[in-house]
Each structure stands twice: as C-alpha cells, then as structure tokens.
Amino acid sequence: MMKRLTMLVTLAAAATVMMNGCASPEPHYYTLAGSRSDAAPAVTGRTSRSGAPLWIEVTPVRVPERLNRIQLVVRDGTSGGVTLSDTSRWTSPLPNELRDALSQQLQSSLDAVDVYQHGLPAAQPAFRVTTDVVALDADVGKRAAATIAWTVRRLPDGKVLSGRTETEVPAPGQLEGVVNAYREILAATAADIAAGVQSLNR
Template sequence: MMTRRSKMGRFARPRSTWARFAGPAGALAALLLAACASPDPRYYSLAAAGDASPPPAAAPGTTQPARAEPLWIEVAPVRVPERLNRAQLVVGDGADGQLKLLDLSRWSSPLPDELRDALSQQLQSRLGAVDTYQQGLSDVAPIYRITTEVVRLDGAVGERASATIAWTVRRLPDGKVTGGRTVADVPAPGQVDGLVGAYRQIVGTAAGDIATALTTLTTLRP
C-alpha cells in the first residue's frame, strides 16, 4: 500500500537546516549591531546642586545693612558669542586657534540659560537675595538688575579654561549703575568633567565680583 507524504513532511528537513544556520548568524548580527550602536551623549550643567557659597565680605569702610525682607534682584539672560551657543561643548583643538564640537558632551540647556541659572544661583546664595526672573515673580519689582555678557570663553580638555565676562549692576529706583569685567584663568585637569568644573569656578568668580559691587552700591545714597 502506497502512503502519501504530507506537505509538512516534505519541508520539515529544510526548515530544520535553516534553523541551525539562523542561530549562529542571528547572534553574530546582534553582536555587530551592538558594536555599531552610537554611545549616548552625556549632559552637563553649570548650576551646582545644593551650592552654598559664603556671602562676600563688605567692601572696605562699608557694612552690609540688615534687611527685614529678601533683596530682590533680577538676573537677565546672559549674552554669549554665537560660536559658543551650541548644544555641544565647544573646545579648543590645538594651538592654531581651531575649535571643535564635542558631540557626546552637551549642555543640559542652552548655554545662555546655563550661565544665567548658575550665576543666579550663586548670587542668591551670596547675597541672601531672590531672583524675580528665575522665580517668575512678575508682581515683584526688583531693586537691582544684573546684566552680563561673555566676551570670551575658552577651554581645552585636560588643560585650562579662561574667560572675560563683562557685567553691570543697575539700581532700578534711581538708575545708579556700576560695572566691571571679570577675567579668570583656571586649570582644567582630567577630562570633560574637569573642564566643566573649571567653568563653574569662573562663574563663581564673576558672581563674587558682582556681589561685592552690588553690596557697595547699596551703601550709595540716591
């Protein structure tokens, strides 16, 4: 008696052969895909969590007056050179003045916001002040407005960071203004973390200069 071979039976052996081939090939393909996957970028911030900088000493011959309420300030957005206004960190690349973007090292927010937030954090801590701009207090009139502009901000990974930051402090009730420039140069050892740490130091130096100028301005009569 002749038996009939089912269609499933006819193709069972080729399917088993394919399974033996697909196993090692599939594993190899997965390894190749994993090796070719791009690493995720790392994000950095200039604002330090829980920063508590000591208040500056009063200028010679002056004392910082006691206040019954917070010192209301407004830290305006920081102006930066357009070449630095990138999501990636912009660093020096050699001694010929060339720059390069670090695609895997990025700011957690636009650089002008990073600088403004870090500066505001430092000033509020040093002066016992409240930044009406940061807090969104539209119904509170600030007493002092701080404006800053980054004239120069240079950094090289594993080397140094330097900057020139111009700033002004305006007393809004009467329009008295004081201003200056902070010029800083600090070492940036290690990798990108060290460079970001050096930038934080520079912001702290600028905040100290501004806080001292503002404290002096509070003693001047209208």
C-alpha cells in the first residue's frame, strides 16, 4: 500500500512539473499614452479667437486592418514578413492607444481641452482632429517608421487644414525600443497637428 501511495505522489509531482514547464509565459502590456502626471490638465485651456478656452476633439485613429489588434505587430527580420507577439500586447486596441496618446500630446502642447465623448460646449468654436495611419511598422532593434495623414477642421465654419507626417526613428533594443520609437513618432505627429491648429486659430 505504501509503495503504491509513493508511486502516486511521484506521478502527481511529475505531472505538476510538466504542467509548469508547458505553461505559457504571462503577456507584457504596453501603452503609448503617458502617465497621469504627464497628462494635460482637464480644465482651462489657451483661449481661442473668441476668447473662450481652446477646445479640441481628437477622434479615433484609423489604422490598417493588419494593425487593428491587441498584439504588437513587427517586421520579421528573417523572412521579410510580419509577426504578432502574443506575449507583447497593447493595454487597449491600437486605435485607442494612438488616440489617447495624441490627445495627451495635443492637450499639453496647446494647453487645450479634449471634448471627445463629452460633447462640444454650446456655441463654442472647436478644432476636430482626424488621423489616418497610412503605414506603421518596425524592425526590432533597428528602426520604426510611420506615415500618418491628418486633418484639422475648425468648427463651426468648417475651414480645413490637412497634412501628412512621415517619420523614421531608431528603435534600439527589443520591443520596449519599438514602443518608445512609436511614442517619438506620435510626438512628431502631434507637433505638426498642433501647428495646424494654431494656424487655424489666428
């Protein structure tokens, strides 16, 4: 009886070791938005032409379908294709990550208030920002590049200013380097959009 019990204990221990050995690694999550301390204030902004606070409305960012997923998508350096990393993921779908990061950058640089999802204040001028990611890709350990088309529309008169930001930056290291490179790309895009808002706000 004792011999049989010992065998069962041994088998159970072996099964536990095998299960632990086959367990998938926990995913690591990344975000493009800054921390709360980096975010712009939620009230009071630079005044517009009418003397009211500067209101902006940063709409969801459109991305190519192959990027519209929770996993990070990077180039495969061996085959020339792309790979999805199941263990490296965004904290939210990439369009949301891009929108939130752009919103933070624009609120900070323009000292503005983003009213997306809150509705525009009645009869107040605002600037609606729309963006399309034409291309966004990275070679891990090498570089990241993007082409982002954007439009700023002044409300309520509808005057429009459009532009395109094309950026390539180094992405040293592993996927953390890619995420940091994407943040640099978004900062450059936000700077171009902010200049467009200021041009329409004169």
